[in-house]
Amino acid sequence: MKLYFLVFFLLVGFGALASETIKIKASDGVEVTVDLHIAHPDTVPFIILFHQAGWSRGEYQEIAPILNQLGFNCMAVDQRSGNAVNDVQNQTFVSARKLMKETKYVNALPDMNAAIDHAKIYLAKGDLIIWGSSYSSALALKIAGDRTGDISGVLAFSPGEYFQSMGKPKDYITSSAIKIECPSFITSARSEKNSWWSIYEVIPTDTKSYYLPETSGNHGSRALWSKFTDSQGYWDAVISFLNQYL
Template structure:
């Protein structure tokens, strides 16, 4: 049999078998088998984990492409805070505050406000003597502040940091400007002011207190009946029954004579303290340090602090 006849016979037999299987309802289609993996070489063992070595550079972020920065893992996402914000604690109010007060002629008066630890505390205003400044009152101001009072000390025109020319007529309007400023404050009790003065400052304090309904008491160190045209006898009458403390020293020129006269004119609660050889005005604090506490106690007994 030739090769051609043999191939035709095989093809015929294949068709007969296919027809027979189809007749029996059998599907000659079979699933495609999954190919076996081809062995391409030996399997390599896993390499051990090691600490990566960062490329050398100047440390700037992003300098080395592909290098990881371990610190970035601990940084927050964009818009997220590094940590919870701390609880806000308000700063304490300053104990001493410089003040600048405009006088009627435009001169800027320099003052210091001693803040009270108590809200709406009574305010004590202090006026210095000739040749002095608001620094003379610091020992008494600090004690009154510690007791709970607010205090304002002033450099009168021509003295201390205020400067300008000395003018005692304008000084009276300066004190009125100061009182007008403090009456506008919301955190002090300006309905119970205390005016304290030394020498000519005592004369200014007495006149200012006498002409203001909100003044509750006056403390006068070495006052005079007439200092540089500022008189006190008429002011003592206008003061009425409001409490007055007068302190003077023997051998101080017109004192204690003038102080005795003024004390005799007082109509209400009044006290006169006469020291021996203690000097004039605020100089008496150095000669008799107990005077500081005596003044604090006197004010405390007459001008009450808020409860």
């Protein structure tokens, strides 16, 4: 099924599939707000969606229903480093500020790990795939290397070594990516390749792949939004990668 028909069917002809918003607790007590997009039994592959800098789980309003239609259950997560997008306020950021917690990129790791733990215990009996956007895509690669027994696949939209200004070493992501065992996919705007190529090169598996558009493309998961004329190419690459789980 072509994406253009799929998007039309979902967002116009059928309507976006219903979601449920819940809160889970990070290890330091911060309430992590997530949207559950559950359309199938808990034995199907499960994708956890993490947003980019300054945004919220609203980044996936259009993307998650399409992933449901493709056969996946999903969870879109508010990390504490973010604000709002698509009229969706980042509630985890609000909770973190109330508890006077730091909200830099690197501080989002407890939220991401809490989402993974919750999904493994309560929601996903099959493959568990993590998907990040911008800074969270870098952290998703780190998690995939650090939690090899828990992660079945990772998709990273515009990753990079973004964390030196937060006191982390310049190879903070690369040192974990070298331990990745699961299938891995990286993509970005065309001009961003140099930000992640060295990370991609150290991933030791032969199940890794990447996509760069012929056009300038876009940063992060918004590259899949239908308002961008080159989103089809990104979707084709993502679907090709995800087909191995179905």
